[in-house]
Amino acid sequence: MSYKSLFEPIQIGNVEVKNRIAMSPMNMGYTGPNGYHSDQGTAWYAMRARGGFGLIITECVVMNPHRWGGQECLNPSLMTDERYYRFHSELTEMIHHFSGCKICIQLSPGWGRQGHPHVESRDCPAGAPSAIPMRTDLRNINKGWEKQVKRLAREFGGEEIEKIVPDFSQVSKMNDEEYEGFRTWALETIGTVSPELLHVVDGDTPRELTREEIIDLEDRFAVQASAAYKLGYDALEIHAPHGYLLHQFLSPRSNHRHDEYGGSLENRSRFLTNIIVKTREKIGPEKALGVRLSGDELMPGGITHEEVKKVIALCKDAGVNFLNVSQGSYENPAAAFAPDGEDEFTKWAPGFKEASGGLPVITPNFINPETAEKAISSGKTDMISLGRQAIADPFWPVKVKEGRTGDIVKCIRCQRCYMDLMTANWARCSVNPAVGMEKYYPELFLDTPKLLKKMNLFKSKIKDLPQI
């Protein structure tokens, strides 16, 4: 099969991307203490740039300076002020050593009610549109998650404990009353086996953000966004999917406000559109500025695809020039982060294109190059992005280009990577032993002709110098 469409360049704002293959934003928890980028984080991205990705989208980076939400615990990468800048410029410079690879920062104003508790913030609840806690519905657990729940139970208590893990296909059929009983038991058990997981399943009650706090976040976002381009990022994606803070404002399920940030869809979109307008004012009309949205919240009372399309039109008017598709929220874990198969998200892409009047659209959730090629050649999406498949095989793009598709290491959807993150472990992959150890294997990625040429010149000038 020919993979011609995958290797056509594409224009996003003022950026030309060399192919149609992006790496999805994925927080692997490799950030160093206090939210600074680490060498492992840089090596992790560099290996994917070496593998031929046209666009690397970073893990979600938070610009919110407040401790509520305790960002350090799970999604720790921060860019709240100048202290963080030089680590970001080191990363962008590294990625630009790989021919034509572009890098986009995913920037977020925070987690809101999906915020994770942190030792320093336990007494200060996260700010959200309304004081409504997040409640993950365990009836949405799919095969990948079930495997991980069983693994954790086995590791904690051996086979006896593993045996008490229910068959989640039966849990999914429970009515509300049966489910409440099950949920109480499940929370007690999770609290014993892996307390770190509790806050992902059962969020703390947040507090309602004041109007002044929201405006302050909008202004700060625009400042940090404009700094990001100066630090070498080619593009910026506003993080508004998966039930996080911006999504919470969009959703009637989590936003019960009565001021200009709640009520009508236009009001619920105001935090997001103000961020776009204020950022555009600072960066000018050309730069690549996009937004990631869940195509549908896939929860009762959540924002629907029809409403999301209207939000997209508002975002386009406010000034974005590309879009990234996702779906769901933490409350529906099988939808947002972990479909068992592939190509589940492409169904939303035509709606994104139509609502935005044809802006470039990026769509994740692929394993096989044939499926990815078809999604592009059919015109449904403009770029594909690899999430877990980029963890499993950083060299997917170059293998496809070289016709070595038989050498691709395929993601088996076991969900180990994500569960490691959720349980505050170092993220590893069941099929790729290099994951989490990239910094120890520079020979796998630091062989770019551009870098080697510079280094060889430098080395030639110290050749045969005696030790004095």
Ligand SMILES: Cc1cc2nc3c(=O)[nH]c(=O)nc-3n(C[C@H](O)[C@H](O)[C@H](O)COP(=O)(O)O)c2cc1C
């Ligand atoms: C370990 C992990 C971390 C993730 N972190 C983020 C993130 O920081 N921001 C985001 O928008 N999506 C995040 N996602 C979701 C992915 O971007 C992607 O949409 C999802 O994994 C589905 O695509 P896939 O089937 O190709 O993996 C994460 C997914 C995984 C597996």
Ligand code: SF4
């Ligand atoms: S195979 Fe690797 S990338 Fe895929 S889900 Fe499992 S751990 Fe994650």
